[in-house]
Amino acid sequence: MAYIPVKRPKFSILDRIYVVELVRGLGITLKHLVLSLLGKSRSKKDFNGAGIGACMPFPEQRWDDHLPSYYRGAPALVRGEDGRERCVSCQLCEFICPARAIRVVPGSVAPGSSCSKQEKAPAEFEIDMLRCIYCGMCQEVCPEQAIFLSQQYLITPTDRKQAVRNKEQLYRLGGIRKGLIHKWNQFK
Amino acid sequence: MSSQQEQLPKDAAAAEGKVNVQINGKWYRFPKGTRIADACNSVGIHVPCFCYHPKLSVAGSCRMCLVEQGMPPRLAPGATPTYNDDGYQTIQWMPRAVVACANTVAENMGIRTDGTVCREARRAVLEFLLTNHPLDCPICDQAGECKLQEYTADYGQPSHRFTEAKIKKGKNISIGPRVNLDQERCVLCRRCVRFMKEIVGEEILGVVGRGGHNAIACFPGKTLDSNYSMNVVDICPVGAMTSKDFRFKMRVWFLKSTPTIDTNCGTGTNIFIWSREQQIYRITPRQNDAVNSCWMPDNHRLNYKYINSEKRILTPLVKTDVGAPQRPGAWEPTLRAVSEQLRRCNPKQTAIIVSARLTNEELYLAGNLAQLLGISQLDIVPRSGEPDGMLICADRNPNTTGAKLILDKDGRTLDDIRLGIKNGKIRHLIVIGEDVTAEAAIPESHLSKLDYLLVIDHSETATTRAADVVLPGVTFAEKYGTMVNITGRLQRLNKAIEPLGASRADWDILRSLLQGSGGDMSLLTARAQSPMEILDEIAAQFPAFKGVSWAAVGNSGIPITETGETIPLIEREQTKQ
Amino acid sequence: MENLLKWCTDVLSNPTWFYLLTTIAKLVVVFAVILAFVVLSVWIERRVAGWIQDRPGPNRAGLPLFLLQRFGSKEEQPLKNLLRFLGCPPDGVIARLCRWLRFDREIPTFGLVQPCLDGGKLFLKQEITPSYVRKFYFILAPMLVLGPPLVSAAVIPFASWVQTPFGEINMCIANLNIGPLWIFAVSGLSVYGLTLAGWSSNSKYPFLGGLRATAQLISYEVAMGLSVIPLLMVFGTLNLQEIVHSQAESGWTLLPLWGQGLSLQRWLLCIPMFISFIMFATCIFAEANRTPFDMAECETDLVGGYHTEYSSMKFASFFMGEYAAMVIGSALVVTLFLGGWSIGFGADAALASCSEWLAVACQFVTFLIKLLAFIFFFVWVRWTLPRFRWDQVMKLCWLVFVELAVLNIVLTAVIIYFIH
Structure with a gap:
């Protein structure tokens, strides 16, 4: 066992009476109160706030244009530049999903289609957004770079069924991802 | 030293x-x-x-x-x-x-x-084996149980040094009605070639081409259509041979394997049932050198679809009046009504037809029920077919031996029951686990003449449609129990999935009927809470089962009686050694 | 009509009936005010917390006008029609202002209806009584928490008195001569509520919470009782109405700026009074189970403390009881130290000579304003200070406050001795 000595601050008698420090603390909170009522809160600019305090009044004003590039919202499926469904329904995302939000029903690609070498594509792909915790494990585990966390953050289903997104919705959300993957190219 | x-x-x-x-x-x-x-x-x-x-x-x-x-x-x-x-x-x-x-x-x-x-x-x-491997694990059904994957993870290297283009070979080739071949994934172990030659005895598969273009193929004009063809899928260490039935159904790491036995014939082939969330995806053979070695026939392997089919009866069905349609009912009132009805039946005019597809425990409870109600007309429905000289035997009932041991019935008095129904001597009939319009050859018109027809079965048949009361039983995958195969080997059935819907295991239904019909509790096994306890009671009563317990049977079974029957494939294997 | 008037006069002339009717009227007013203040203090709590933390707080809940449509109104936008009715141009300044204030969508309440809606929500929630609780005590406990603060309000004077033709009305429900003692005694009962809640829940966290509540409330009652003694020595009475009256005449306890308050002796007395005030206010915080002293329900180590197993209205009773205790505690501090209903600077007497009813009305409003100010102080402290540790709470009481209170009594006695 290693002992790590922690240096405690020495308190003066004034600190130990507590009343003075208490008054100073009350002063700080009062300053915040007044500033936020006046609409002059610190870091208001950074948050792009408009109302009282540093907050962005939500439905009128949205994050859409201010989201950082690394923001991770709802997961979505993507298509390749050639329009190919990138997902091959290997179900690794379903396996890794800690919240068990993903449900994949595997299916096969029609033999005559342009990407028939891929053989397999999801017949149905469902993500239950009530279960999803936006951890990004699905994106990390995907061997085909087919699932990404989009920047969508506004998810307001009005019933449980609506919260489950099916394949079409996920592809619509994901759109097309740049960059060709030649793994399933049958002419290469 | x-x-x-x-x-x-x-x-x-x-x-x-x-x-x-x-x-x-x-x-x-x-x-x-x-x-x-x-x-x-x-x-x-x-x-x-x-x-x-x-x-x-x-x-x-x-x-x-x-x-x-x-x-x-x-x-x-x-x-x-x-x-x-x-x-x-x-x-x-x-x-x-x-x-x-x-x-x-x-x-x-x-x-x-x-x-x-x-x-x-x-x-x-491994580096050589992977030079031409397509690395399409995400779409390969073998992924998760692939030896090449496992060994590469354990003994291989993380990257390969070949920059040359890979050799293209055939992918997704149908080489038989039930098997697909992917030549790129093949490691040329020739297990499939040897299996077809040595076990099945048909030369269908061979290696063609030279060097890097070596590949497995069917001999010209031949297809892999043997009834044992799907065993090559099991023995293929990689994803070269894949099952058409299981193709892209589910990744194997989601599946739970339950060791149990096949109930399509008297051999009692040892199998694994692979299931996920109440759904059965495939059946594979389980090694048991006394019963089926490592193999099983394709038609038995693929006969699992009825378990999750639409035809399953999921709630008790009751016909409230003559000519009225069957309506779904709740368990407890239905059981009470059935017990009451059974007590009122004249035992002389009542018959029970049980299936030899039931477990020993269920046969034993059915025998007890007959004894309690004083019914003497009870028999099984014999069922036979052509033996194939390998694993499929002539007796297509999995537990004929058990019925003989426990009920001392082998289907010889079935004709009397059939005649009794025809000429109206039998007014009440209890059918457990059988469609009597099929093998038992009792036409539907005769069934409709009966005063009371109680059927316990898992799926909708002509018999259940004619029944006054249908109590939903379960298939072999949903219950525990034991069966005795044709060689006299006692083997265990294990539950792979829970009973679907509101159905209940057959032994559970029979036990409830015994309890509801009252009588001497010391006679009954109504107290037993599980098939294991019922097995203990059977062991105490029947000399053949002496000393048998659920744990002693184990997953590989124990021989309990001599029938003189043998399994040809096992015979051949033993003489070879 | 005349008969009715005569009958009223007759009834009011009877001293018993007069007493009964005036008391009922006062009861109704005081309870209405306290319950309204409970709701109001919840709103203040949440808004002030928001502002202190640079947030707006609950500002959304308004009365949505689209509901009108649901109840059969054919008008899509009542505002538009109203503006047209008043003759305002649809894109004029007034219309734009109204739209900016969101009048077209809802009647704004600045979130004031939020506590009411929360109450409604709690009322409609599923009531869960776990199977393992001791039912009788489990149901009794919330009542015991909500009841005492309401009862102890009886002795708080909320205005002076008026002379009517039928007799004097004292603006205090029960003008007892043992005011503070009554409050200590009755509010001390609420400890039973917390203890029983913790014990009857039959679950470890509520039990620990109940134990903590018991120890804390009993300890701080001692300190509270001792801390208020110097004040009573100065006023020489236990009647709260008289205490406030003398403050109105000779300056508030903490702010002696008129009457006798201008003398040096009086300012000298302010030292023990101030010490007394700090201790008393702190004890009130502890008694009301407020942060920094909310040891009985601290989420970080006790999940929810004594009310972990409660839901729906039973939980709401605890919630309301806590805020009622805060309102009553504030009222007591205001009464004892901040002049109660008195307006100050001799204004009380001047108003009373003009019209007693006007004076009473002004005093009532003054009392409410002071009460609101002190409730704000309560909230302000809560969002400034972190929660103390359990041992610190007990140490503060037994090793600091009790000793300090005794010393303060001696100090006051010495000062009073030298003044006289």
Whole structure:
């Protein structure tokens, strides 16, 4: 066992009476109160706030244009530049999903289609957004770079069924991802 | 140590018919003629193999099982061997590795699986195997149970050095009605070729092409249509042979495997049921050298679709009036009504037809019910077909032997019951687990003449449609129980999935009926809470089952009686050895 | 009509009836005010917390006008029609202002209806009584928490008195001569509520919470009782109405700026009074189970403390009881130290000579304003200070406050001795 000595601050008698420090603390909170009522809160600019305090009044004003590039919202499926469904329904995302939000029903690609070498594509792909915790494990585990966390953050289903997104919705959300993957190219 | 005076280890081993072998620095004793791979595996040191299969001839083609081997030095003429303190000779290691599957152990042999030679050999073999492998694991059904995946993770290297274009071969080729071939994934172990030649006895598959273009293919004009063709899917170590039925259904890591037995014929083939969340996806054979070796017929393997089918009856069905349609009912009131009705029936005018597809426990409860109600007309429905000379036997009921042992019935009095129904002597009929309009040949018009028809079955049939009350039972995958196969071997059924819907296990329904019909509790097994307890009671009552318990039966079963029947495939395997 | 008037006069002339009717009227007013203040203090709590933390707080809940449509109104936008009715141009300044204030969508309440809606929500929630609780005590406990603060409000004077033709009305429900003692005694009962809640829940966290509540409330009652003694020595009475009256005449306890308050002796007395005030206010915080002293329900180590197993209205009772205790505690501090209903600077007497009813009305409003100010102080402290550790709470009481209170009594006695 290693002992790590922690240096405690020495308190003066004034600190130990507590009343003075208490008054100073009350002063700080009062300053915040007044500033936020006046609409002059610190870091208001950074948050792009408009109302009282540093907050962005939500439905009128949205994050859409201010989201950082690394923001991770709802997961979505993507298509390749050639329009190919990138997902091959290997179900690794379903396996890794800690919240068990993903449900994949595997299916096969029609033999005559342009990407028939891929053989397999999801017949149905469902993500239950009530279960999803936006951890990004699905994106990390995907061997085909087919699932990404989009920047969508506004998810307001009005019933449980609506919260489950099916394949079409996920592809619509994901759109097309740049960059060709030649793994399933049958002419290469 | 004075090893000279005492017996040397080699002499002690020779007295037992064994030899001393040093594996990774420790000495073991094995019977003479044991393969090195088997010897290593039996002491828990894993030797990776692609081509070696204990039931097939040795090919030695994959070179995956390379191990480092050493022998005592060859003596000069006239020299005497020297022994160290433990009584062994020193081992001289060979500079190159040998295959563990084609070589047998010898006295004072040394084997190393953890040295540089061995490690390097395995790594290099895997690198060669992967030069032309398509690496399409995400779409390969074998992923998760693929030897190539496992060995690459355990012994391979993370990247490969070949930058040349891979050789293209055929993918997704249909080589038979039930099997697909992917030549790119193949590691050319030739297990499938040997299986078809040695076990099935038909030369259908072979290797064509040269060098890197080597591939498995069917001989011209032939297709892989044998009834045992799907066994090549099981023995294929990679995803070259895949099942059309299981193709893209589910990844194997989601599936739970339950060891149980097949109920399509009297052989009682040992199987695994692979299920996920109340859904059964596939059935594969389970090794049992006394019953089915490592194989099973395709038609039995694919006969699982009825378990999750639309035809399943999921709630009790009750016909409230003559001519009225059947309506779903709740369990408790239905059971009460049925028990009441059974007590009112005249036992002289009542018959019970049970199925020999029921477990011993259910047959025993059905016998008890008949005894309690005073019914003497009770029999099973015999069911037979053409034997195929391998694993499928003539008796298509899985538990005929059990019915004979427990109820002493073999279907000979079924004609009397049929006649009784026809001429109206039998007014009440209880059918358990059978469609009596099929094999029992009782036409529907006769069934509709009955005053009361109670049916316990899992799926909708002509019989259940004619019934006054249908109590939903379950299939073999949803219950525990034991059965006796044609050779007199007692085997266990294990529950793979919970009873679907509101259905209940047949033994549970019969027990409830026994409880509801009242009577002498000491006579009944109504107190038993599980098939295991009922089995204990059977063991106490029937001499053939003496000393049998659920744990003693185990997953491989125990022989309890002699029937004189044998399984041809097992016979052949034993004579070969 | 005349008969009715005569009958009223007759009834009011009877002293018993007069007493009964005036008391009922006062009861109704005081309870209405306290319950309204409970709701109001919840709103203040949440808004002030928001502002202190640079947030707006609950500002959304308004009366949505689209509901009108649901109840059969055919008008889509009542505002538009109203503006047209008043003759305002649809894109004029007034219309734009109204739209900016979101009048077209809802009637804004600045979130004031939020506590009411929360109450409604709690009322409609599923009532869960776990199977393992001791039912009788489990149901009794919330009542015991909500009841005492309401009862102890009886002795708080909320205005002076008026002379009517039928007799004097004292603006205090029960003008007892043992005011503070009554409050200590009755509010001390609420400890039973917390203890029983913790014990009857039959679950470890509520039990620990109940134990903590018991120890804390009993300890701080001692300190509270001792801390208020110097004040009573100065006023020489236990009647709260008289205490406030003398403050109105000779300056508030903490702010003696008129009457006798201008003398040096009086300012000298402010030292022990101030010490007394700090201790008393702190004890009120502890008694009301407010942060920094909310040891009985601290989420970080006790999940929810004594009310972990409660839901729906039973939980709401605890919630309301806590805020009622805060309102009553504030009222007591205001009464004892901040002049109660008195307006100050001799204004009380001047107003009373003009019209007694006007004076009473002004005093009532003054009392409410002071009460609101002190409730704000309560909230302000809560969002400034972190929660104390359990041992610190007990140490503060037994090793600091009790000793300090005794010393303060001696100090006051010495000062009073030298003044006289």
